[in-house]
């Protein structure tokens with residue numbers, strides 16, 4: 185009788201054990217990086233994670249007013265600003281209309297003189 189109970193107990197344990205090859209790999213040192221620059225090391229199934237706000241910068245913890253960006257709008261704005269800077273730089277190379285007209289006038293003067 186006791187033997188049967190014992191076997192039943194181990195059968196039960198077998199049913200609640202973690203199934204093999206269906207669980208993700210657990211990483212003991214997952215680094216979470218916040219947009220404010222703070223980092224936190226914890227455990228998880230990913231190698232790294234980036235978040236918009238953390239306990240170092242959230243108004244609830246700091247008591248300071250701050251724009252809390254939950255939809256990534258600040259990131260998007262930064263990207264747009266970066267893009268605008270790049271196009272601004274490339275436009276410096278392009279001559280202005282006045283410069284082009286001056287160059288054209290010089291060419292025509294040379295042609296007239298020859």
Ligand SMILES: [Zn+2]
Nearest residue numbers: 218220238241
């Ligand atoms: Zn933060």
